Amino acid sequence: MGFKAFVGKLYAGIVQKNIEHMRKNGVGLQHKTFQYLINEATTTIFGVDHGFADIHSYEDFKKRVPIRDYEDLRPYIDRIMRGEDDVLWPGRPAYLAKTSGTTSGVKYIPISKQSMPEHITAARNALLNYAYETGNTKALDGKMIFLQGSPEMHEIAGIPVGRLSGIVAHHVPSYLQSNRMPSYQTNCIEDWEEKVDAIVDETIDQDMRLISGIPPWCQMYFDRLSAKSGGKKIKDIFPNFKLFVYGGVNYEPYRARIEESIGFAIDTIETYPASEGFIAFQDSQKDKSLLLMVDAGMFYEFVPAEEFFNDNPTRLSLEDIELDKNYALILNTSAGLWGYSLGDTIKFVSKNPYKILVTGRIKHYISAFGEHVIGEEVEHALMKIATEEGLDVTEFTVAPQVNPTAGQLPYHEWFIEFGKAPADLQAFAQKVDKVLQQKNIYYADLIEGNILQPLIVKVLKKNSFVDYMRSQGKLGGQNKVPRLANDRKIADELTEFILN
Structure with missing residues (x-):
């Protein structure tokens, strides 16, 4: 066992105590998060407009803050992009995450100095939780790759702007920097096919142990690795590759082909990251459901999917949800999103702890x-x-x-x-x-x-x-x-x- 794997094993035990606390105290942690968010944003422009000073309960909140999508929230985002302070959250965002919307074109999602660490912590905890459950820490001693967008950014009103995956690349912990691939120069290539070919060239002779990305684009990487190596399986190119981390889509339609490309049924971790926040991750190899991040600077609301397009839909907090029922997921975050419809539908499969499956898109x-x-x-x-x-x-x-x-x-x-x-x-x-x-x-x-x-x-x-x-x-x-x-x-x- 290498030094990083040894330290990772010790650290995984510490992190596991925090995860276990979250598992056992979902409702209480959500109440605490709700109060924190309201208190912090009371004097912001949004907070004043919506009477946050008079909000003392979730019922008060629902009366003052409607459900919004990006277009509804856009007037506030535009004020941020014109350089105003204290609009949705105190100060200015640390970043604006640029993402594509199906109805809004390009969207700019604020990420604050309070919310940014939550993205990193949740991703780290997903890996360490896996290490604690399985005892497999060998990935930390080899190379790992995150197939992601370019880390290059530009500025709007002095705020760095980029894709979430590119922003996160700037916050990879220092102890993993020497393990991470591809190189910064390759990661900055904008043309995807050119980028994948460059990644293949950089990684084909490396000790790759962890690979992460959206399944169809990882499949493209695997196909080109195989072609470059004369038709070898990924297990023969990377004999120590043992963990595949993915998110963004349901893995099942891709599983058979990916496992055929790799050459065996690899361990996987599903994650549920979004520009708006890191919402959940798979916390057991024995269970495909995802542990909801109830202590990550987000207060969740849930609208029964069949009511979402009603004029006055039911809005529920965590303590009132039912199992096996489709809900539209609504976020309130420490980056200043309020009553924000993420566009996803989820259902709960457990209340102890609170665990979910992503079931689709509310508009799909x-x-x-x-x-x-x-x-x-x-x-x-x-x-x-x-x-x-x-x-x-x-x-x-x-x-x-x-x-x-x-x-x-x-x-x-x-x-x-x-x-x-x-x-x-x-x-x-x-x-x-x-x-x-x-x-x-x-x-x-x-x-x-x-x-x-x-x-x-x-x-x-x-x-x-x-x-x-x-x-x-x-x-x-x-x-x-x-x-x-x-x-x-x-x-x-x-x-x-x-x-x-």
């Missing part, structure tokens, strides 16, 4: 006929049948076809890129449709009532989704293919990639 659903099919349902249906039949799904997305060929009923159109495709596509589609009906009774009713016909699968050519993302200028980094859309913007673009 199909309800062209009232079915309200969500991401969790389509992923479950597809992966259940793909796993049973030993198929390899590379990527997919689903959209409604409301104007089918004359004489046809409308249907859900599934665009799937396979690594290994089904021999009988129609039989495969029927099986997936049957599982989806079992998951969503509204969808089943529409099929049975002959309002919709069963889903139709269109098989796409190899690398179709990579080519599509490249055409949109969204290749690599934190960009992800939406699983669902209630319109045909993506679907119509993908029709040119259909395999005849």
Whole structure:
């Protein structure tokens, strides 16, 4: 055992005590966080506008602070970007995280000097928690890579601006700097494909032990490593590679192909980071759910997903949630986001401790006929049948076809890129449709009532989704293919990639 692994093992035990405290005191820590946030922001412009001085309870807060998305909060963000102080949080943000929004174009999310350390602490704790549970600290003695955006930044009103992953790169603890790859120069390459090729060149002969990133872009890295090495498996290129850390998307659709590329079923840690805050991480190799960060400068609210678009939806704090119910996640943070709709839906699978699964995006659903099919349902249906039949799904997305060929009923159109495709596509589609009906009774009713016909699968050519993302200028980094859309913007673009 190397020195860093030895120290990591000792430190993991200390960190574990803090995590255990968080596990046992979720509601109390959320109450404490709520009071801290209100007290700190009382004299800010937002706090004065919303009467924070008169807020003494969560009920008071809900009466004064509405749920907002980025566009609703934008007037305050614009004031920050004009150089004003004390707008959403005391002082000015330490950073503005630049991110792409589906409806707002580019978004600038404030990160304060209080919230920035929470991103680093949660990521560190995810790794040390794994080390404590498994006893595996060897990753700390070798090289590790985080496939991420460029760390280069520019300024707006004197505030550094960049992608979250690039900002975080500046805060990697000093004791890990010598382990981290790629080089700063390579990390600054903007063109994703050029960057991946440079990373392959830098890492192919290194002792890589931990690899982290969004699964589809890690798969691209693995594919190019294999090609560069003459077709070797990743386990033969990196014999000490034992841990894959990912976030941003559901891993299951990618698992089979990634494990085939690596050559074995590697240990994984799922994380749930966002520019707005580091929300949760997987705290056990025996359980895929994520431990909610209840003591990380964020007060959470939960809106039943079916009520989200109501004029006056129910808003719940942690102590009032129910298990196995979909909620839209609302954040209040130590960077000054208030009643902020993150856009994600989650469900709780445990209250002791509070653990969640990410189930989709509140605006990524199909309800062209009232079915309200969500991401969790389509992923479950597809992966259940793909796993049973030993198929390899590379990527997919689903959209409604409301104007089918004359004489046809409308249907859900599934665009799937396979690594290994089904021999009988129609039989495969029927099986997936049957599982989806079992998951969503509204969808089943529409099929049975002959309002919709069963889903139709269109098989796409190899690398179709990579080519599509490249055409949109969204290749690599934190960009992800939406699983669902209630319109045909993506679907119509993908029709040119259909395999005849």
